[in-house]
Amino acid sequence: MKYKRIVLKLSGEALMGSKNSNIDPAVLEQYTAEIKEIRDSGVQVAIVIGGGNIFRGGQAETLGIDRVQGDYMGMLATVINAMALQSALERHGLYTRLMAGIKMEQVCEPFIRRRAIRHLEKGRIVIFGAGIGNPYFTTDSTASLRAIEIQADVVLKGTRVDGVYTKDPEKYTDAVRYTSLSFQEAYEKNLNIMDMTAFTLCQENKLPIIVFDMNRKGNLMRVVKGEEAGTLIS
Numbered sequence: 383m384k385y386k387r388i389v390l391k392l393s394g395e396a397l398m399g400s401k402n403s404n405i406d407p408a409v410l411e412q413y414t415a416e417i418k419e420i421r422d423s424g425v426q427v428a429i430v431i432g433g434g435n436i437f438r439g440g441q442a443e444t445l446g447i448d449r450v451q452g453d454y455m456g457m458l459a460t461v462i463n464a465m466a467l468q469s470a471l472e473r474h475g476l477y478t479r480l481m482a483g484i485k486m487e488q489v490c491e492p493f494i495r496r497r498a499i500r501h502l503e504k505g506r507i508v509i510f511g512a513g514i515g516n517p518y519f520t521t522d523s524t525a526s527l528r529a530i531e532i533q534a535d536v537v538l539k540g541t542r543v544d545g546v547y548t549k550d551p552e553k554y555t556d557a558v559r560y561t562s563l564s565f566q567e568a569y570e571k572n573l574n575i576m577d578m579t580a581f582t583l584c585q586e587n588k589l590p591i592i593v594f595d596m597n598r599k600g601n602l603m604r605v606v607k608g609e610e611a612g613t614l615i616s
């Protein structure tokens with residue numbers, strides 16, 4: 383395995399799959415299978431999951447809700463997704479811990495860095511819920527920050543496209559995928575990899591990011607092995 387300790391960032395929106403509901407059980411099952419495969423081969427796995435399928439802070443104002451309040455609602459949304467994922471992982475016999483950036487004693491542990499690392503060393507999958515616990519941040523920033531804190535080798539950003547393209551591949555047929563990029567190139571070309579906060583945190587701390595297609599079977603394993611799948615930003 384090329385990467386021994388990873389932070390996997392999953393978007394909340396992806397959980398919707400083809401269903402009209404917030405969470406598609408088929409997506410949960412597929413993610414669980416992929417995650418189990420890498421965990422069973424000894425990789426230490428931490429996960430950050432978004433909340434976009436339920437609520438995004440950015441929506442708040444159009445609903446007459448205060449922005450900060452909306453951000454907290456978004457953070458709570460991530461906890462709902464994290465709990466769903468935790469349950470799916472446990473159903474497959476994996477050991478997990480949910481650690482949150484907001485105190486929620488009945489369902490999550492508080493995030494304590496040393497404890498998170500200890501869980502990983504013991505083979506437990508750690509899910510980071512409720513983001514950083516502060517408004518005006520995103521789950522991408524959470525993934526970057528937590529990855530740095532727990533000294534992960536890489537942030538794996540699972541999306542529905544198989545990497546970073548010269549332009550939007552869902553709109554342009556002549557878009558070309560990058561296999562690797564430097565942080566500087568990605569910045570200069572204004573490629574939307576993560577929000578600026580998340581991106582800068584990785585760049586300043588020399589933490590590589592891999593953007594890959596989480597919906598393709600076996601892809602997570604390929605990425606963790608260091609095989610070419612997706613785009614590596616380093």
Ligand code: UDP
Binds near residue numbers: 433437439454512524
């Ligand atoms: N959020 C926040 N602080 C954090 C993490 C998340 O305020 O540290 C809020 C923010 O409003 C965001 C929402 O939670 O819009 C859901 O997360 P995100 O949009 O990152 O989810 P994704 O797009 O990955 O599904």
